[in-house]
Amino acid sequence: VTKTTLQGCFLYAKQRLKEARISEYELDARLLCNFSLGYSKLDFVTNPDILISEKSYELLEQVLEKRLSGMPVYRIIGTRDFYGLQFNLSSETLEPRPDTEVIVDQVLDFIKDLNKPIRILDLGTGTGALALALLSQLPFAHAVGVDISQQAIETARKNAILNNLEERFTALKSDLFETVSGVFDVVVSNPPYIQSGIIPQLSREVKDHDPLIALDGGIDGLDFYRRIALNSSKYLVKNGMVCVEIGFDQAIDITDIFHKNGYKLLQLRHDLGGRDRSLIFTLQ
Numbered sequence: 001v002t003k004t005t006l007q008g009c010f011l012y013a014k015q016r017l018k019e020a021r022i023s024e025y026e027l028d029a030r031l032l033c034n035f036s037l038g039y040s041k042l043d044f045v046t047n048p049d050i051l052i053s054e055k056s057y058e059l060l061e062q063v064l065e066k067r068l069s070g071m072p073v074y075r076i077i078g079t080r081d082f083y084g085l086q087f088n089l090s091s092e093t094l095e096p097r098p099d100t101e102v103i104v105d106q107v108l109d110f111i112k113d114l115n116k117p118i119r120i121l122d123l124g125t126g127t128g129a130l131a132l133a134l135l136s137q138l139p140f141a142h143a144v145g146v147d148i149s150q151q152a153i154e155t156a157r158k159n160a161i162l163n164n165l166e167e168r169f170t171a172l173k174s175d176l177f178e179t180v181s182g183v184f185d186v187v188v189s190n191p192p193y194i195q196s197g198i199i200p201q202l203s204r205e206v207k208d209h210d211p212l213i214a215l216d217g218g219i220d221g222l223d224f225y226r227r228i229a230l231n232s233s234k235y236l237v238k239n240g241m242v243c244v245e246i247g248f249d250q251a252i253d254i255t256d257i258f259h260k261n262g263y264k265l266l267q268l269r270h271d272l273g274g275r276d277r278s279l280i281f282t283l284q
């Protein structure tokens with residue numbers, strides 16, 4: 001096999017990423033080959049000997065260099081799937097993570113009638129991941145996604161169009177609730193929750209590529225939960241719910257914050273790795 005066949009390119013990419021100790025080297029090699037060479041996953045199985053042009057090969061070299069310099073694979077490709085939808089990324093949006101899908105499942109489990117025209121508020125919407133994933137499962141719901149970053153708002157708006165959900169989605173620039181009006185059945189949020197002091201210790205993939213404003217939750221990481229717990233009640237219907245993603249070691253502190261603001265914990269959920277990941281509350 002030479003590196004000018006599809007299979008050869010894949011083996012070459014895999015080898016280079018493995019040598020650089022990239023943990024998901026096989027998956028990354030496959031994604032980068034699909035992206036730069038323009039072939040699907042199926043082609044790798046059915047057409048491994050197809051010949052690759054010089055130009056495509058050069059593009060593969062370029063994307064490999066980016067990955068080797070620490071750029072995460074989905075940033076190179078520019079899109080990432082979340083809850084079966086496709087999301088474009090931009091430099092001011094966090095990459096939606098598979099663990100965040102837990103929040104979508106949890107909210108859906110607590111909605112009695114999926115066909116009700118409920119209203120959802122997504123605080124810190126980023127790419128629009130949570131709001132749009134929920135809208136995709138709730139055919140009559142409407143969602144407002146707010147973010148403090150104008151570029152994130154624009155990206156979320158484009159992602160709504162990409163997934164044909166724009167008629168039920170409003171993107172709003174706001175510092176949390178600042179410019180929000182109306183009431184909602186559900187408030188969801190995956191807010192910044194990393195302690196400021198820990199950010200320098202994160203992997204280069206995260207600290208150099210996810211925007212700092214999407215990560216930094218203040219000295220103890222809990223600033224946003226305090227603000228959300230303090231203000232949500234004004235924006236919730238009776239029996240409304242608040243569902244938040246949390247850091248693996250924050251469940252007790254965050255439950256305490258919400259209790260003090262009159263909320264009752266309905267459920268704690270774990271992610272695929274078995275760590276605490278999401279809390280859902282209702283007003284008592």
Ligand SMILES: C[S@@+](CC[C@H](N)C(=O)[O-])C[C@H]1O[C@@H](n2cnc3c(N)ncnc32)[C@H](O)[C@@H]1O
Pocket residue numbers: 092093094095096097100123124125126127128129130146147148149152174175176189190191192193213214215
């Ligand atoms: C952890 S990211 C989550 C993004 C997206 N919801 C997701 O789950 O992939 C947090 C988001 O909150 C936004 N953000 C940070 N501070 C904010 C504020 N004061 N008001 C509104 N949004 C804010 C960031 O720009 C970022 O998009």
